[in-house]
Amino acid sequence: MSVTIKDVANRANVSPSTVSRVISNNSRISDATKERVRAAMAELNYQPNLIARSLTNKSTKTLGLLLPGSKADLLLNPFFVQAMRGISSYAKEKGYYILFTHADNDEDEVEVLSNLVGSQWVDGIILTTVKDNDRSIAFLQYRKHPFVVIGKPDDEKNTYWVDNDNIKAMYDVVDLLIKKGNKNIGFIGGSHEFKVTKYRLLGYLKALKVNNIKADLNLIYEKDYTEEAAYEATKEMIDYQTPDAIVTTDDLIAFGVQRALLEQGIEDVSLVGFNNTVISQYKKPSISSVDINAEKLGMFAAKLLINQIENIPMETNNYIIDTKLIERDSTK
Incomplete structure (x- = not known):
């Protein structure tokens, strides 16, 4: 018989709802309680059903990452690998996963984004390039879907972005x-x-x-x-x-x-x-x-996006990262 969330709750001497909050890394749960619940999960070899949780919470805990270029030259540019390292590091710390995809051109890019948004596979999207009159930014703004861009967009005030000077x-x-x-x-x-x-x-x-x-x-x-x-x-x-x-x-x-x-x-x-x-x-x-500081660019992009998703108040909509x-x- 598979282990249930109630089994974990009984072992940790907490309620099932507390176990659920620990799995979600809720900040209102004390570190001591989190430690006790996680220890019980490890002892019972309990694995939460993330798909079921996403249906219940209407959240996938997944960030979409859109890279430019065809599959033939995907990730050939080391910049994107470095930025992904920063994105992944911050996302993992906050309990998020990364789903990355690519697009060959502007038209394909909008279609990929449309599929991501329409399928509700991701809670938010990171764009790794910015163009003049960017169609991808316009699409995501129209759909009111959380997103952030690495690069300085045309609409600086109403877009979340991170870049160098x-x-x-x-x-x-x-x-x-x-x-x-x-x-x-x-x-x-x-x-x-x-x-x-x-x-x-x-x-x-x-x-x-x-x-x-x-x-x-x-x-x-x-x-x-x-x-x-x-x-x-x-x-x-x-x-x-x-x-x-x-x-x-x-x-x-x-x-x-x-x-x-x-x-x-x-x-x-x-x-x-x-x-x-x-x-x-x-x-x-x-x-x-x-x-x-490509890794730092990625980290702050993930921070801006997760703060949007979780409705965390922010003093700024952008970060400028130093160069040397x-x-x-x-x-x-």
Whole structure:
């Protein structure tokens, strides 16, 4: 015979409703009672029926995580793995599970979200990218479904979001390169439809302007967020002119840039990536990169979402996470 919640209650000398609250990690239950109930559950090898509980409580204790890209390149970008680590860590602490999925394009993204919301599989959703006139954000706002975005949305005041100050982060990088004596600085970023590309490009242009350097449009490329696209963009750039330095909006892009430069035997171009992924320190030469605290971005995104779901009062609807340039061989 299977163990029931009443069996656990009898063993812990509490009511069945108290056991239920302990399973839900209710803050009103004392730590001592929680410990006693959990000990009874362990002794009896009791496993709560989460599906039945979700039907009763109208809560799945599950967060949906939407990632960009097709299944072929899913999770190739280390940023999303780092952000997921922060999301998962905070969610687990609060008793939530993660369901992640992906979408190939904008139309597919809205369809995936529609299925998630309509099926009631998740209590809330985390979007890991933000675009201009973002259809996914508009859909979730229309459906009044709890969500948070990693990135700065158009509607900053009425959306929960977490991001870095991407304009300042890139400005500081380019300004430092100029102070090191670099004048011709190339920029290779992801597609301009993504807000993160837009803001980092603005930081790049601002640094040039402040230092009285005219921007050369032939040194600016906005391609896909892939190593191969960056590799091709770099070859085009050096056919026009070999710059003193190249800044990128992602380490994956920086890897493509470095490959193209090394193939051409070019070793004296400074290079900076973003996200400070583990692989960047093992490249030859090692690549300088801006640490955006991706894990912290994920953690605060999960915090904002769970607070919404649980109706916890919040003083802010957004968090700005600090960045730091980690200098390595590519800028020395």
